[in-house]
Amino acid sequence: MKFLKVLYLLVGLAIIFAIVGCGAAPAAAPAEEKPAAEAPANAKKEYKDLTVCYPQLGAESDWRTANSASLKETAKELGVNLVFSDAQQKQENQISAMRACIQQGVDVIALPPVVEDGWDAVLTEAKDANIPVIIVDRSVSADPSLYAAHIGSDMVLEGKKAGEEMNKLLPEGGKIVELSGTTGSGAAVGRAKGFRETLAKNIEILDSQTGNFTTAEGKPVMEAFLKKYAGEIDGAFIHNDNMAIGAVEAMKAAGLKPGDIKIVSVDGTRGGFQLMIDGWVQADVECNPLLGPQVMEMALALANGEPVERETLTKETVYFPDQAAELLPSRQY
Numbered sequence: 001m002k003f004l005k006v007l008y009l010l011v012g013l014a015i016i017f018a019i020v021g022c023g024a025a026p027a028a029a030p031a032e033e034k035p036a037a038e039a040p041a042n043a044k045k046e047y048k049d050l051t052v053c054y055p056q057l058g059a060e061s062d063w064r065t066a067n068s069a070s071l072k073e074t075a076k077e078l079g080v081n082l083v084f085s086d087a088q089q090k091q092e093n094q095i096s097a098m099r100a101c102i103q104q105g106v107d108v109i110a111l112p113p114v115v116e117d118g119w120d121a122v123l124t125e126a127k128d129a130n131i132p133v134i135i136v137d138r139s140v141s142a143d144p145s146l147y148a149a150h151i152g153s154d155m156v157l158e159g160k161k162a163g164e165e166m167n168k169l170l171p172e173g174g175k176i177v178e179l180s181g182t183t184g185s186g187a188a189v190g191r192a193k194g195f196r197e198t199l200a201k202n203i204e205i206l207d208s209q210t211g212n213f214t215t216a217e218g219k220p221v222m223e224a225f226l227k228k229y230a231g232e233i234d235g236a237f238i239h240n241d242n243m244a245i246g247a248v249e250a251m252k253a254a255g256l257k258p259g260d261i262k263i264v265s266v267d268g269t270r271g272g273f274q275l276m277i278d279g280w281v282q283a284d285v286e287c288n289p290l291l292g293p294q295v296m297e298m299a300l301a302l303a304n305g306e307p308v309e310r311e312t313l314t315k316e317t318v319y320f321p322d323q324a325a326e327l328l329p330s331r332q333y
């Protein structure tokens with residue numbers, strides 16, 4: 001009996017050692033891993049290590065509001081530190097904001113340029129400081145060697161689509177006006193160019209004035225057109241939905257009815273969809289502002305010295321009144 005007891009005890013102890021031993025093995029493993037502090041200096045950056053500067057050009061439109069929100073929300077979700085500012089549509093404010101970011105030593109600058117020209121000096125400063133710049137949304141005329149990439153819409157293509165729609169709306173030809181975006185901006189320059197490239201020969205552009213992409217400035221421009229060309233205007237190409245909202249206010253005040261002047265607008269915002277539902281706008285060329293995820297993904301790649309696409313164009317469509325009511329509730333901007 002005594003012998004059996006000793007045997008049981010020995011077997012029991014052996015089992016206990018085996019269990020403890022097994023448990024101890026993996027516990028020992030982390031000791032072999034390098035503690036975080038000893039991570040190599042060239043370790044890959046993660047989103048949480050990233051500081052991205054976004055010197056936003058302004059808050060002139062619903063497109064812009066959605067664009068700012070997309071950048072901010074994406075940064076928050078990913079844990080990116082976003083240095084955001086609002087230049088109130090002034091290039092000098094954007095340049096000062098960029099200089100402050102260069103001074104601060106951010107990892108990447110993503111720049112939505114208010115106009116195309118005048119960026120060479122500050123882009124050179126960023127390059128000299130080894131801070132990669134992604135041009136976002138509108139384009140710049142600077143030498144491409146001064147920035148890493150461009151992410152945004154093909155503004156010329158948007159203008160072409162708008163021209164095609166105007167041709168369909170005025171098959172017999174006619175006279176139209178153009179409410180253009182901010183003078184010298186890539187969006188306005190590209191849309192005007194593409195539009196003229198596709199517009200039918202029997203459609204005459206009576207006049208073109210800027211409404212600076214805002215509702216407030218779009219309204220008086222249309223008011224002036226309606227006075228100057230009373231009864232003559234068959235159509236209007238309006239470079240964004242916010243100016244279309246202003247233009248429609250002017251048309252209502254002048255006693256016009258939906259459809260009296262055929263309107264092709266750009267952006268595809270909720271405001272534009274409402275104008276289609278109400279019969280004022282006949283086609284709305286989409287321009288997608290939700291660029292946050294693409295910008296952050298590229299910023300991380302650049303911060304890690306990885307190669308990126310030089311030109312990333314947003315895929316876009318054209319919206320029409322017949323789908324507007326159905327799609328409006330799901331519009332994100």
Ligand code: GYE
Nearest residue numbers: 061063138187213240287
């Ligand atoms: O169409 C307009 C905004 O640059 C694409 O800017 C952007 C344009 C957009 O103010 O609504």
